[in-house]
Each structure stands twice: as structure tokens, then as C-alpha cells.
Amino acid sequence: MASHTPTAGRRRYEPTLSAEVRDALAAHRPVVALESTIIAHGLPRPRNLRVALELEELVRSAGAVPATVAVLDGSARVGLTEGELKRVADDPEIRKLGHRDLAPALATGASGATTVSATAFLAARAGLRVFATGGLGGVHREWTETQDESADLRLLARTGITVVCAGVKSILDVPATLQRLETLGVGVLGYGTTRFPGFYLASSGVPVDWTVHTPEDVAEVMRARDALGGPESALIVAHPVAEADQLDPELHDRVLAEALEACREQDITGQAVTPFLLDHLMRRTAGASLEANLAAVRGNVALAARIATATAAAAT
Numbered sequence: 190m191a192s193h194t195p196t197a198g199r200r201r202y203e204p205t206l207s208a209e210v211r212d213a214l215a216a217h218r219p220v221v222a223l224e225s226t227i228i229a230h231g232l233p234r235p236r237n238l239r240v241a242l243e244l245e246e247l248v249r250s251a252g253a254v255p256a257t258v259a260v261l262d263g264s265a266r267v268g269l270t271e272g273e274l275k276r277v278a279d280d281p282e283i284r285k286l287g288h289r290d291l292a293p294a295l296a297t298g299a300s301g302a303t304t305v306s307a308t309a310f311l312a313a314r315a316g317l318r319v320f321a322t323g324g325l326g327g328v329h330r331e332w333t334e335t336q337d338e339s340a341d342l343r344l345l346a347r348t349g350i351t352v353v354c355a356g357v358k359s360i361l362d363v364p365a366t367l368q369r370l371e372t373l374g375v376g377v378l379g380y381g382t383t384r385f386p387g388f389y390l391a392s393s394g395v396p397v398d399w400t401v402h403t404p405e406d407v408a409e410v411m412r413a414r415d416a417l418g419g420p421e422s423a424l425i426v427a428h429p430v431a432e433a434d435q436l437d438p439e440l441h442d443r444v445l446a447e448a449l450e451a452c453r454e455q456d457i458t459g460q461a462v463t464p465f466l467l468d469h470l471m472r473r474t475a476g477a478s479l480e481a482n483l484a485a486v487r488g489n490v491a492l493a494a495r496i497a498t499a500t501a502a503a504a505t
């Protein structure tokens with residue numbers, strides 16, 4: 190580590206773009222960033238790899254280029270090959286990297302899947318404008334005891350990227366999370382809804398201040414933000430899962446209460462909390478929460494591709 194020759198053996202820490210992503214950006218073609226924590230830590234193996242490939246295919250069939258983000262052997266990557274996606278999906282030891290973990294991961298040559306905070310940061314650095322995920326992290330229900338608030342929120346407060354999501358994970362305190370987003374100055378648009386979505390559920394019941402209806406509406410809000418300038422912050426496009434695909438609300442509430450109790454009893458803390466709760470819900474709903482989660486993610490990825498396309502068209 191302590192070499193005194195200024196450049197010898199220095200590694201490059203800037204994000205490396207895949208050739209496909211680099212070409213698309215240079216030609217102002219639409220690109221959609223995808224995160225990898227949902228693949229490595231949010232979905233069960235081996236289905237996670239099939240989902241990762243399916244999400245990339247959804248972006249392509251909408252005429253955009255997918256850019257899944259991860260860290261491989263100390264290199265921050267924007268755009269993965271199929272073999273690289275497989276590494277992220279298959280490795281049970283792969284780490285979960287938030288934004289603060291990026292520098293130590295790069296400096297030590299580690300590999301890891303990126304959360305919303307790390308993905309949004311790297312994607313924005315690479316010049317991407319649109320990012321799709323399932324549900325954002327946020328303020329946990331036990332906040333007064335644990336002070337657990339996802340690093341996603343603070344990172345989104347200072348990163349200029351549009352994030353399409355099904356709201357925040359319903360394992361969280363949704364009203365408190367929305368309040369934090371307001372305090373932090375993060376924009377929130379309901380897509381075709383006047384209620385903030387509830388991740389597994391179409392609605393969390395909490396109203397949103399602004400509603401848009403088309404990808405072009407979102408592109409226009411992005412254009413207005415660019416024209417206004419000012420501090421960079423994220424724009425959240427809150428896109429609900431279709432009611433037909435949501436988890437039964439009664440089942441959701443019952444199993445979630447159980448999951449939160451199990452988390453307390455087993456003393457799960459830190460980065461492990463979110464994967465533990467998602468896994469608990471999946472097992473106790475016999476996979477129904479997984480199907481709702483996947484339906485939400487698919488919808489978000491397809492919408493993100495349309496928004497990226499509308500944005501690219503508006504820029505030319």
C-alpha cells in the first residue's frame with residue numbers, strides 16, 4: 190500500500206463502463222441503471238440470476254441499454270456481461286455495499302453488490318440519468334431504539350438521478366420515510382396515483398403531492414429541474430404494483446408483524462435487517478411476497494426504460 194513512487198502500480202478507482210453503455214451514452218441513446226443488491230441479497234438463488242437476466246431483457250426490448258452496477262475484484266462496474274451477472278447472483282459470500290463501503294471495497298479488491306445508495310452514486314458519476322429498483326430503503330419502524338435509517342435517503346438527497354421504485358419497502362415506517370424525503374428535499378412524483386405505493390401493496394395509504402401520468406411527463410419534470418439548476422437531488426418516481434399483482438393486504442400485515450418480532454428476538458442488526466425481513470416474508474407467505482416484489486420490479490424497470498427513452502428524445 191505505502192508505495193512512494195507516485196504512479197507505479199496505482200489502481201484506477203473511477204467507475205468502468207461496459208463498451209455497450211459507453212457507446213450508448215456517447216450516442217445519447219437511453220440507458221437504465223439497475224442495482225445488484227436486490228439480485229444478491231433480496232431474491233433467492235438460483236431464481237435471482239433468471240430475474241437479473243429478465244430485467245436486462247425488459248430494458249432491451251423497450252429499446253434502451255441496461256447497466257447493472259456492482260463491484261468486481263475492486264473495480265466499480267457500470268454494465269455487466271452475462272458471466273459477471275452470474276458471479277453476482279451465484280456467490281453466497283458476496284458483500285452488500287452501500288455508498289460508504291465503496292472506497293474500502295475498491296481499495297482492498299473486494300467484490301460486492303451495490304445498494305440503491307451505491308448504485309445511484311456510481312450511475313450518476315457515469316452520466317446515467319435513470320435508475321430502476323424495487324423499493325427504496327428508509328426509516329425503520331424501530332427507529333427510536335435502533336436509529337436505523339437507510340443510507341439510501343441521504344445519498345439521494347445529494348445525487349441528481351431519477352429513481353423509479355414501488356415506494357419504499359413496507360417493512361419500514363412509510364410516513365416517517367416520506368417526512369425524511371421532504372426534509373432532505375428529494376422530489377416525489379406519484380406515477381398514475383395520488384397515494385404513495387406500498388412496495389408489496391399498490392398503496393401505502395399516504396398521499397403524494399404530485400401525480401404524473403406518462404413517461405413524457407416525467408421527462409418534462411426532469412427538464413424543468415435541469416433548467417432551474419440548484420443543488421442536485423434525486424427525483425423519485427413512485428410507481429405502484431398493479432392491484433391484481435399485490436400481496437393480500439391482510440396477509441401482508443400479519444406476516445410482517447411476525448417478521449419484525451423475529452428480527453427483534455434474533456437480534457438482527459445493521460445491513461442484515463432488510464434481507465432478513467424480506468426473506469422472512471417470502472417464506473411465511475409461501476412465495477407470494479416474492480411474486481409481488483418481482484411484479485413491482487418488472488413494472489419499474491419497464492417504466493424506467495420508457496422514461497430514459499423520453500428523456501433521450503427530449504435532449505436531441
Ligand code: PSU
Pocket residue numbers: 224226227230231232303304305306322323324325326327338339340341459460461462463467482486
Ligand atoms: N428493492 C428490492 N429488494 C432489495 C432492495 C431494494 O425490491 O433487496 C435493497 C436495495 O439495494 C436497497 C437496500 O438499497 O435493499 C436497502 O438496504 P438497507 O435498508 O440496509 O439500507
Ligand code: MN
Pocket residue numbers: 337338339340459460462
Ligand atoms: Mn439499515
